[in-house]
Amino acid sequence: MQEITRRRLLWTVPFAGAAIAGGGFLSMLTGLKKGNFDPHEIKTPILNRPIPDFTLPNQPPSTGFDQTMLKQQNQPILINFFASWCIPCLSEMGVLQQLSSHLKIWGIAYKDKSQNIEGFLQRNGNPYQHIGQDSEGNVGIEWGISGVPESFLIMPGGIIKWHYPKPLTATSTQYLLSLLS
Amino acid sequence: MLSPEFGHFTLALACCLAGAQCLIPLMGAKLRNIRLMALASPLAWGQFIALATAFACLITAAVTDDFSVQNILQNSAIDKPLLYKITGVWGNHEGSILLWALILALFGTIISTFSQHLPTSLRSKVIAIMGGSATGFELFCLITSNPFVRSWPAPLDGQGMNPLLQDPGLAFHPPILYMGYVGFAVPFAFAVAALLEGRVDAAWGRWVRPWTVLAWALLTCGIALGSWWSYYVLGWGGYWFWDPVENASLLPWLTGTALLHSALVVEKREALKVWTILLAIGTFSLSLSGTFLVRSGILNSVHAFASDPTRGVFILLLLAVISGGALLLFAWRAPTLTQTGIFGFFSREGSIVLNNILLCTMAAVVLTGTLYPPFIQLLNGQTLSVGKPFFDSALIPIALLLFFVMAIGPVLAFKKGNFKQIWSTLRFPALGSILVTFAAFIYLRQILPALATGASLWIILSAIADYIKRLSLFKTTLINSFHRMTGLPRSFYATYIAHIGVAITVLGIVGMAASQQKIVEIPINTTIHLAGYDWTLTDIQDRQGPNFVATEATIQISKNGKPITWMFPARRYFERQKQVVTDVSIHTNLLSDLYVVLGDSKNSDKPQPLFVLRLHYNPLAPWIWIGGFIMAIGGFITLTDRRFRVGAPALRKKQLPKA
Numbered sequence: 001m002q003e004i005t006r007r008r009l010l011w012t013v014p015f016a017g018a019a020i021a022g023g024g025f026l027s028m029l030t031g032l033k034k035g036n037f038d039p040h041e042i043k044t045p046i047l048n049r050p051i052p053d054f055t056l057p058n059q060p061p062s063t064g065f066d067q068t069m070l071k072q073q074n075q076p077i078l079i080n081f082f083a084s085w086c087i088p089c090l091s092e093m094g095v096l097q098q099l100s101s102h103l104k105i106w107g108i109a110y111k112d113k114s115q116n117i118e119g120f121l122q123r124n125g126n127p128y129q130h131i132g133q134d135s136e137g138n139v140g141i142e143w144g145i146s147g148v149p150e151s152f153l154i155m156p157g158g159i160i161k162w163h164y165p166k167p168l169t170a171t172s173t174q175y176l177l178s179l180l181s
Numbered sequence: 182m183l184s185p186e187f188g189h190f191t192l193a194l195a196c197c198l199a200g201a202q203c204l205i206p207l208m209g210a211k212l213r214n215i216r217l218m219a220l221a222s223p224l225a226w227g228q229f230i231a232l233a234t235a236f237a238c239l240i241t242a243a244v245t246d247d248f249s250v251q252n253i254l255q256n257s258a259i260d261k262p263l264l265y266k267i268t269g270v271w272g273n274h275e276g277s278i279l280l281w282a283l284i285l286a287l288f289g290t291i292i293s294t295f296s297q298h299l300p301t302s303l304r305s306k307v308i309a310i311m312g313g314s315a316t317g318f319e320l321f322c323l324i325t326s327n328p329f330v331r332s333w334p335a336p337l338d339g340q341g342m343n344p345l346l347q348d349p350g351l352a353f354h355p356p357i358l359y360m361g362y363v364g365f366a367v368p369f370a371f372a373v374a375a376l377l378e379g380r381v382d383a384a385w386g387r388w389v390r391p392w393t394v395l396a397w398a399l400l401t402c403g404i405a406l407g408s409w410w411s412y413y414v415l416g417w418g419g420y421w422f423w424d425p426v427e428n429a430s431l432l433p434w435l436t437g438t439a440l441l442h443s444a445l446v447v448e449k450r451e452a453l454k455v456w457t458i459l460l461a462i463g464t465f466s467l468s469l470s471g472t473f474l475v476r477s478g479i480l481n482s483v484h485a486f487a488s489d490p491t492r493g494v495f496i497l498l499l500l501a502v503i504s505g506g507a508l509l510l511f512a513w514r515a516p517t518l519t520q521t522g523i524f525g526f527f528s529r530e531g532s533i534v535l536n537n538i539l540l541c542t543m544a545a546v547v548l549t550g551t552l553y554p555p556f557i558q559l560l561n562g563q564t565l566s567v568g569k570p571f572f573d574s575a576l577i578p579i580a581l582l583l584f585f586v587m588a589i590g591p592v593l594a595f596k597k598g599n600f601k602q603i604w605s606t607l608r609f610p611a612l613g614s615i616l617v618t619f620a621a622f623i624y625l626r627q628i629l630p631a632l633a634t635g636a637s638l639w640i641i642l643s644a645i646a647d648y649i650k651r652l653s654l655f656k657t658t659l660i661n662s663f664h665r666m667t668g669l670p671r672s673f674y675a676t677y678i679a680h681i682g683v684a685i686t687v688l689g690i691v692g693m694a695a696s697q698q699k700i701v702e703i704p705i706n707t708t709i710h711l712a713g714y715d716w717t718l719t720d721i722q723d724r725q726g727p728n729f730v731a732t733e734a735t736i737q738i739s740k741n742g743k744p745i746t747w748m749f750p751a752r753r754y755f756e757r758q759k760q761v762v763t764d765v766s767i768h769t770n771l772l773s774d775l776y777v778v779l780g781d782s783k784n785s786d787k788p789q790p791l792f793v794l795r796l797h798y799n800p801l802a803p804w805i806w807i808g809g810f811i812m813a814i815g816g817f818i819t820l821t822d823r824r825f826r827v828g829a830p831a832l833r834k835k836q837l838p839k840a
Contacts, residue, residue, distance in 0.1 A: 007516040014459060015508035018466070021552075022505065025497055028479045028559055032490040037479075037559065087780050087793060090700060123702075136570070146566075 051158045052142040056132020059109045060118055064132035070106070071158035076180055078105045079152040080128070081145050083112045084120035089149045092167040096127040099173050103180065107131040110140050110148050153179065185250050188238025189329040192279070195231035195286065196319035198224055202289070202312025206305035210377075218305035222293035225308055228315060229286040236270075236283050239328050243270050249335035252276065252328040258341040258757060260728040268352040269342050274476060274492075275328035277355060281472070282318040284356070284363040289315065292367060292392075299388060306374035307367075314366055317499045325492045341757040344729065350410035358403030358430060362468040364396025365433060368440060369465035372458045373507050376514040381458065386448030389461070391820055393444055397437045398816030404430050405809030416763040416778045418698060418797045420805055423572050425480040428551040429471030435544040436464040439537045446530050449595060452522030453530070455515045456537070462511060466504035467544075473500055479555050525597045532590035539583040546575045577629055584636035587683065588643035591676050606650050610642035630691045637684035637691070644677040671822045679815025686808030692773075692801025699796045700780075704789045712798035714775065715739045721782075721792060729753040731764065734779045734792065738768065750779040750794070771807075774799040 031037025051071070056064040070077060080096065082089040096105060107128035109117045114133060121128075134140055143152065146165060153162035153176060162179055164172055202224035209217025239252070243266045248254045256273045257266055271280040289311040296304050322328070371389040375381045407430065412420045421427060440460040446453045474480050477493025524530040550567040557563055592606055618635030625631055649655070651669060652662040697712045708717040720735040733751040737744060750766040768775040780793030 008512070011455070011459075011515045012512040014463070015505070015512045018504060018508055022497060022501055024556055024559060025473070025477070025479065026494075028555055029477060029490045029493045029497065031559070032478060032493070085698070085700065087700060087795070090702060090793065091781065120700075 047160055047163055049160060051154060051160060054139045054142055056108060056134060056139060059107075059114060059131040059133040061121065061126065062107075062128055062131040065106060065130045067158065070154060071156075073104075073154075074156050076103065076156065076161070077154045078103050078176070079108060079143075079154055080105055081108045081110045081134075081140060081143070081148050081150045083110045083148045084116040085112060086148045088167040090120075090124065092149050093124045093127070095168045095170065095173055097125055099168070099176075100127040102177060104129050108134050108139060110134050110145070111137045183234075183238045183241040185238060185242055185247065185329040185331065188235045188242075189327070191231045191238070192235040192319065192327075192329070193323060195228050195235060195282075196316060196323060198228040198231060199286070199312045199315040199319055202228055203309050203316055206309040206312075210302050210305055210309075215301065218301055221305040221308035221312075225286070225289040225293045225312065228312065229283075229290045232279075232283050232286045232319070235329075236279055239276060239279060240267060240270055242329075243267065246339070247335075248337070248339050249331050249333065250328075251330045251332040254332055254336065254339045256339070256342050258339040258728070260757075261339075261342060261347070262727050264349070264352065265342060265347045269346070271355050272342060272346045272351060275322070275326045277359070278318065278322050278326050279328055280356060281359055281363060282315060282322060284359050285311065285315045285318060285366055288363060288367055292370075296388070303374050303378055303385075306377055307370045310370035310373050311366060314370075314503055317503060321492075321495055321499060325489070325495050341728075341755070344753065344755040344758060344760050344762040345414060348410065348414050350406060350414065354403060354406040354410055357399055357406060361396055361398075361400025361403045362430075362433065362471065364392065364399055365437060365461075365465040365468050367392035367396065368444075368461040369507065372461035373510060375458060376507075376510050379514060379517060381447065381454040381518055383448055383451050386444050386446075386451075386457070390441070390444045390448055393437065393441050393461075394816045394819045397434070397441050398813040398820075400430070400434050400437060401809055401813040401816065404434060405806045405813070408809075409806045412802075413765050413767055416765045416795075418696070418776060418778070418795070418799070420693065420802070423550070423567075423569055425551050426471075426475050428547050429467075429474050431547055432471065432544055432551075433464050433467040435540050435547065436460055436467060439540040439544075440464050442533045442536050446522075446533050450522035450524060450530055452524060453534070453537075455518050458515065458518075459511060460537075462504065462507045466500070466507070469496075469500050469504060473497060474551075480551070524595070527593070527598045527600065529590060529593045529595045529598070531598075532586055532593055535586050536583065536590065539579055539586070543576055543579050543583075546579070547572070550575070577633070581629075581632055581636055584633075584640060584683070584687070587680055588640045591680070592643065592647050606646050607643055610639060610646050613642050614639035625691075625695060627694075630694050633687055633691050637687045640680055640684040644681055648677070671818055675815045675818040675822075677815075678818060679812045682808045682811030682813075682815055684808070685804050685811060686806075689801045689804030689806075689808055692804065693799055696797060696799040696802070698798070700793065701796070702791045702793050704791055709794075709796060711796050713740060714745070714798070715742075716775075716777070716794075716796055718792065718794065724751075726753065728757065729755045729762075732779070732782075733764075734777075734794070736766070736777055736794075738775060746775075748775065748777050750777040752779050769803050771803050772801065774802040776802075 028037055051067055053067050055066040058064040070079075078099070082092070099105065105127050107130070109131055112135065114135075117131070117133075132139070149167050151164045151168055152160050155161045162176065164176075166172075168176075202221060205224065206218050206221040209215070209220070242250045242253050243257055244263070246253070246257065246259055246266075248257075252273065252275050256269055256276075261269065270276040289308060292311065293308055296307070299307075368389050371385065371392070375385055407427070408420045411422070412418075440457065443453045443457045443460055447457050473493065473496040476496060477490065479493065522530075550571050553567050554565055557565060588610070589603065589607065592603055614635045617638045618631050621634040622628065622631035625634075651673070652665045654662050699709065699711050701709050703709065703718055705718055705721060708715050710716075715738070717737045717739070718734060719737050722733050722735070724731045724733050731751045731753045733749050736748045736750065738746050738748060746768050748766040748768055751764040753762045753764055754760075755762065763778050763780075766777045774797070776797035776799055778795040780795060782790050782792050
C-alpha cells in the first residue's frame, strides 16, 4: 500500500506541472486582453540612464573601448551596432559617412568575424573612430538591442540620450543633429 | 450545392456526429452493449464525410472567388493563381483548423477500418476518444473560427494572400505537418483507452506502435519540408531559427521519437508500460499546445496567424479538457498498472531507457527555452529572447551522447547484452570514427563540429558493421549471405535506415556550419570570387508575373574558367500587398548549394546602378533535408512489416505444456 501511495504521488507530478503551465497561460491571455502583456514589445530599459558596464576588444583597423573611456568624453558620441552580414547596415554606411563629419561615431561589430568586418570597412569606407568587437553578442544584450543596425547617442558623462533601432536615414540624422545643437 | 451555408451546416453536423462518436461507444462499453459499441465505426465515417463536405465547400468558395465569404475575402484575390487559391484555404487560421479537424476525422476512419482485430471494448474506446478530441476542434471551429462567415456587401475583389505563402512548398508543408501532429492523437487515444481498461500488455504495444511510427514519419517529413521552405523562401540562408513555432513542432517530434522506442520495449518485453502511456499523452499534449502557442499570440514568432486572446482561451480550455483530463486519469489509474519485464542496464531496453532520458531532456531544454521569455515577462515584466546560443550550448552535448548510444543500441541484445560480442562488432567503427573526428578537427579547427562529424560516422559505420556481421559476409559463401539478407526482418532495415538518416542530417548541419558567404554591392558585369567559384552578374531585367512584377538578375557561375550554370535570383514586387519578396536562386549538386539572394539596388537613376547581392556557398546543405526524408522512409518501411500490415500477432512457437 505504501508503495502504491508513493507511485500515486509521483504520477500526479505531470498533472500538477501541466496545471501550473495552464494557469500561467491563462494569466498571459487575460493580460493580452487587458493590454498589460505584450510579447512583441521591445523595451529599451536604459534610455536616459547611464550606459551599462562593458569592455570591447580591438576590432582592426581600429581600437576597442570600454564604459570609462566612453564616459570620459567631453562631447556626444554616437554608438552604432553593425555587422558585415546585415544588408541594412550596408545601406546605412553612406549616411554614417556624412554624419561622421559632424559627430564622432564609435562602432560595435556585432556577432561577426574580425576579417569579415575588415573587408566590409575596406569596401564601404570606415566612419568609425573606435571599433569594438562583440563577437558573442553579449554587449548587445547589455545594451538591449534587438537587431542590427541600432544607434545610441551618448552624452558626456555616459547618459543615453537617444536610441534608434533602425538604419539611420536623412530624416533621422537631421533630428539627431538637432538634439546636439 | 456546395454553398458556404451548406459547409456551415455540414461542419455543425460533423460536430454532432463526433459528439455521438465519443459518447455512444463509451456508454456501450460501460453497459457492455455490443450494438452501441459497434456504432463507433459508422459514426466515425459519418463525421469524416460531413467534414470532408464542409472542406469541399470552402475550397469551392475559394476557387469560385466568392468574396462574400469573409475568409476568402481576407486571404484571396481574383488574380491569385489557381494552385494558391486551393492551398490558400489552409494558409490562414480558420481554414487550417478545419484541415486539422478533417485530418483528425480521417485518422478516426482509418482506425475503424484497420482495427477490426482489436478487442471490441478497446477499439470502441479508442474511436470514442478520437471522436471526443474531434468534437473539441469542431466546436472551436464553429464558435471562434468559423471559416464560412459571410461579409456583406461583398466587394469585387479580395485582399490577397501574403506573398511569402504563395509557394508550392506551402501546398504540402502544413497538411503533412498536421497529419504528423494529429497522428499522435491515435497513440493518445490508445493510451487513454488502456487507462480506462486498466490493462497494458505486449499486444497493446504492438497495436500502438504502427500509429506512432506513422505519425512520427509524417511529422519528420513536415518539419523537414518546413525547414526547407524557410531555407529557400525566406532567403536568410538559414534552415532553423529556433523560432517558437519551429520549437513547437520539434517538441512532439522529440517525445514522439522517445515514444516510438519505448513502445518497442512494451511490445517485446512488457516493460516501461506506465512511462510509455505518459509519453503518448505528453506527445499529443505537446502537439496541441503547439497549436495553442501559435494561435493565441502569447509568443513572439514569425508565424503570425491573426492571433486573438479569445481563441487562445478556447484552445486552453480544450487543452485543459483533453490533456488535463488524460493526465488526471493517468494520475488515478497508472499506479495500478504493473511492470512485468525485467532487464539489465547493458541491454537493448537499457539503451532505449537512456535514449528516452536523453530525448526527454532535449525536449525539456527546448520547452524551457521557448516558454522562458513569456513566463519571465509574466512574472517580472522583463522582455528578453532566448536564441541559438542557449539552444546550441544546451542541446549539442546531449545530442552527441544520444548519437553515441544510438549506434550501440540496435547491436545490443534484449534483456542482457554481451559486452565482448558488441566490442568485436563495433571496434572497427569505433576506430574509424575516432580517426575521422581527429581529421575533422584538424580541418575544421572547432571541437563540436568535429565531434558531430565523428558521431555521424560512428552511426553509419556501426550500422554497416552490424549488417556485415548479420550477413556473415566474407565468413561464409555469398549465396549463404544472400539468403541471410533476404531473411533479415524489415524492422532491421528500418531501424538502420532511420538512424543513418539522422547521421546524414547531422552531417548536413555540420557542413552548413562551414558555409561561406559574402555580401557585395556591384554594378553589372562584375565578377566576385567566393569558395572557388566565379560569380558574374551579367544582366538585370524586369519581368511581369501573374500577380507581381519581378526584377531578375542573371548570374553566371564558373569554376576555373569553365561555365557551370546560370542563376536567376529575383525580387518580386506584389502590387496588391505593396510587399517585396525575394526569390532565392539555388544551384545544387547534392554535395553543396550555391545560393544567391538579390537585394536592393542603389543609385538606380545614375548611369551605373549598383546591386546588392548576397552569395552563399553551403557545403552539404541538402543533406539536412535528405536525412529527414531518409528517417521518414525508415519509418514507412516499418509500417510494411507483415505483423503491422495484417495486424496478425507475431508468429511464435507453440508454448510447451508445463512438465
